[in-house]
Amino acid sequence: MMIGIKENIQKVKSSLPDNVTLVAVSKTKPIADIQEAYDAGQRIFGENKIQEMVAKYDVLPKDIQWHMIGHLQRNKVKYMAHFVDLIHGVDSFKTLEEINKQAKKHDRVINCLLQAHIAKEDTKFGLTFVEIEEILASNELKELKNIKIVGLMGMATFTDNEEQLQEEFSSLASFFNKKQENYPALQILSMGMSGDYKLAIKKGSTMVRIGSSIFGVRNYIA
Numbered sequence: 001m002m003i004g005i006k007e008n009i010q011k012v013k014s015s016l017p018d019n020v021t022l023v024a025v026s027k028t029k030p031i032a033d034i035q036e037a038y039d040a041g042q043r044i045f046g047e048n049k050i051q052e053m054v055a056k057y058d059v060l061p062k063d064i065q066w067h068m069i070g071h072l073q074r075n076k077v078k079y080m081a082h083f084v085d086l087i088h089g090v091d092s093f094k095t096l097e098e099i100n101k102q103a104k105k106h107d108r109v110i111n112c113l114l115q116a117h118i119a120k121e122d123t124k125f126g127l128t129f130v131e132i133e134e135i136l137a138s139n140e141l142k143e144l145k146n147i148k149i150v151g152l153m154g155m156a157t158f159t160d161n162e163e164q165l166q167e168e169f170s171s172l173a174s175f176f177n178k179k180q181e182n183y184p185a186l187q188i189l190s191m192g193m194s195g196d197y198k199l200a201i202k203k204g205s206t207m208v209r210i211g212s213s214i215f216g217v218r219n220y221i222a
């Protein structure tokens, strides 16, 4: 069955307010699908495996902005350090140090989001709000000249319980707004996927990560 990627992109885009950025999540999807979305005007793509993202970066147009949205393996950061545009899933200071080290080799500053744990599931990675505060306030952070923390990311529980989703998005949004007062560099709040992005936007998301509503369902859970 044909999936109209172009139509899906247009449909999703028209449902987003102007201040919300669309990350088209292309994990597991072939080059041809990404090219189709590119031809429809999309320039920001999200992947959750470093090697898969590198392979796609190598063959696709160079004005694509690649976002790493998955859990990071520190030993693989070096493979994407020369091109990655934004890393969403940073959940430790050690990982920030590694990104900084690899960014420095390429004389770059890599933008990062700290991932907050907001879901009531053990399976999702992320930092507590207290841990995020500690990182932001730490003197060690000031030494890392080749990374910049530009916002926060969160994944809600996989549920259709709207009340619970609202609560999780609201708690991250209000924490984000509070921190922004002291850390004006925090500009991006990445929350919302295909199933919950409209709710996430209502709660204050500025960046949504949408896969299946654009590219169709994936063949395996990635």
Ligand SMILES: *Cc1c(COP(=O)(O)O)cnc(C)c1O
Residues within 6 Å of the ligand: 025, 027, 048, 069, 070, 155, 192, 193, 194, 195, 209, 210, 211, 212, 213, 222
């Ligand atoms: C896969 C993934 C998405 C997109 O999920 P869809 O439900 O297909 O929109 C968003 N964020 C992260 C972190 C993901 O791994």
